[in-house]
Amino acid sequence: MxxxxxxxxxxxxxxxxxxxxxxxxxxxxxxxxxxxxxxxxxxxxxxxxxxxxxxxxxxxxxxxxxxxxxxxxxxxxxxxxxxxxxxxxxxxxxxxxxxxxxxxxxxxxxxxxxxxxxxxxxxxxxxxxxxxxxxxxxxxxxxxxFVVENIKEVIFQTNEDGEFTFLNSAWEKITGYTNLESLQKPLTRFLHPDDRVKVFNLYQQLWHNESVEKRYEVRFEAKNGQELWFEINPQILYDQDNNIIGTFGSLRDITWQKRSEKRLKASLEEKDILLKEVYHRVKNNLQVIASMLSIQNMYLEDERMKKILEDSQNRIFSIALVHQKLYASNDLSSISVEDYFRELVGQIAGLYNDDQVDMALNIENIKLDIDTIMPMGLITNEIITNSFKYAFRGIDSPQIKLNINRNMRNQIVFEIGDNGVGFQEPPDLDRPQSLGMQLINLLGSQLNAELDLKNRNGVVYTFVFTAKNPK
Missing domain, CATH: 3.40.50.2300 (Response regulator)
Known part of the structure; x- marks a missing residue:
């Protein structure tokens, strides 16, 4: 030592x-x-x-x-x-x-x-x-x-018959059932009737060592009859010889969360109904305005004023169409680009009743939000209207092209143009003179788009921008 x-x-x-x-x-x-x-x-x-x-x-x-x-x-x-x-x-x-x-x-x-x-x-x-x-x-x-008895989650253990053999104090606090009322009673007895089959199947999968989700959301019934939601996490319990002798796990009370989700869902459904009603009323009001302009146009003799009112009608229609699509859609936050632009282009072409013009549309099936679709629709209206009015004098095979796709950087490439006569003098994009070009420039700025204008063998406008959450 x-x-x-x-x-x-x-x-x-x-x-x-x-x-x-x-x-x-x-x-x-x-x-x-x-x-x-x-x-x-x-x-x-x-x-x-x-x-x-x-x-x-x-x-x-x-x-x-x-x-x-x-x-x-x-x-x-x-x-x-x-x-x-x-x-x-x-x-x-x-x-x-x-x-x-x-x-x-x-x-x-x-x-x-x-x-x-x-x-x-x-x-x-x-x-x-x-x-x-x-x-x-x-x-x-x-x-x-101490931890088991003071934890907020229910800790449980069952035998191989599914009967409770252990429950911590959280069980009584949450459900109202005492241990005396619960031990040696089957777990399924305390389940909501509609969830008993689901839990029975879960335990069957556990017994047979099948792969199951780690957590299940199931309903229990409290002693006072109240519906309770728990997240159940059962695990197999083995003895020293690796024989199954029961299960153990936890029950996390998610009743408040489920009730909040239900209230939120109801609130969102109510919001959707209100939004649809707003879109419907806005669309109707815009159509009323367009109709009033049409009636007013009938009494005008000045051709210049008639064209101004017609252009205004077309712009109003492109806006009203956005609200119509939103009203008809289950997704109130975005619109199908293909559906919207095919209908918009068809409506504009129908106003000019010119079957000779080939409408070449190449539109990717994506969804964009209202703040993106609205300026794109107004730009389309301005450019296609100008093409029908001025581009095809002396052109044998007139064509209007509309391409909307995503590039490698996930940006939107919005290209619209024609094979017409083009501009005699290309417009100054920084200082546009006409109302139409001013609108195109302003709407492009709203999209934060880079604008490129080609004036050869017709006119082609190309807008490249990053959209919010394209789908």
Whole structure:
């Protein structure tokens, strides 16, 4: 040993104490001793000396070994104790062992004392480790139980028949059912009737080791009849031989979340209805305005004013068509580009009743939001209207092209043009003079688009921009 072994001798005979010390010296033990022979001395010396071992005679005038062992137990001292006696019977020695002594040795056989000390110290270390392990286990179990009993989620365990064998306190707090009302009862008894088959099938899959979702949302019924939503997370429970003996898992109360989702869904449905009504009324009002302009146009004689009103009607129609598409759509946030532009182009072409013009449309099937579709529709109206009015004088095979696609950078490429006569002088895009070009420029700016204008073999406008959340 690196440190001296501290031995407390409970012995009233100095000569016998010296015999013990000499025997230990023969065994080359590194030790120090203190001697006491009374109850008071024993209790006073232990906390000061802190002995590793007590060697005790049996009979002393003020204290015997059995009384000493009782004192140690009473004060919760766990110190190896060896009885050295010269005259006591085997029954007395056995009594001492029962009281906690590690060994007993007759005084005429002291040669066995060193090995007895070694064994006593080893056994003490083993007992100490065992005690510490049991203490740690007990503390761990207490911490685990504290967590299980105070966690907000329900922790459960069932046997192989699906009956509850364990439920923490959260179960009663949430459902109102006590453990007495729930244990040894099947889990399915507490489920909402409409979810019992679903949970039964889930457990069948678990029993057969089939792959299942880790979490299921199911309904339970509280004691007061209230519907409760839980997220259930069952796991198979095995015994030491890998046989299925039941399940364990957790139930997380998601009732509030489900109720919030229901309220939100109802709110969104109400919002959709209101939005559809708004789109419907806006479309109707725009059509009324367009009709009023049409009636007004009938009374005009000035051809220039007639054309201005017709252009305004077309612009109003392109806006009204957006609201009509939104009203008819299940998705109130976006519109099918292909559906909208095919109808818009067809409507504009119908106004000019010119079957000779080939309408070449190449439109990707994507959806864009109203803030993007609206300026694109107005741009289309301006450019196609101008093509019908001015582009095809002397052109044998007139054609209007409309291409809407996405490029490699997921940008929208919006290209519209014709194969007509083109501009005699290309317009200044930075300082447009005509109302139509001013509108095209302004609407392109709303899209944050890069505008390119080609004036060869007709006119082609190309707008490239990044759309918000194209679908």
């Amino acid at each position: 690196d440190q001296a072994l501290k031995i407390l001798l409970l012995e009233d005979n100095v000569y016998d104490a010296e015999l013990i010390e000499r025997e230990l010296q023969k065994a080359n033990l590194h030790f120090v001793t203190e001697r006491v022979d009374s109850r008071d001395e024993l209790l006073a010396k232990i906390p000061v000396f802190k002995p590793d071992l007590i060697i005790s005679d049996f009979n002393m005038p003020q204290l015997n070994a059995l009384e000493a062992l009782e004192l140690l137990q009473e004060h919760h001292y766990k110190i190896p104790f060896i009885l050295v006696t010269g005259s006591q019977t085997e029954e007395v020695a056995v009594d001492c062992i029962r009281k906690g002594a590690n060994d007993y040795i007759l005084k005429y056989s002291l040669t066995r004392l060193p090995s007895a000390i070694e064994n006593a110290l080893k056994n003490h270390e083993i007992e100490k480790e065992k005690f510490n392990a049991e203490t740690r286990l007990k503390q761990s179990e207490e911490r685990y139980r």
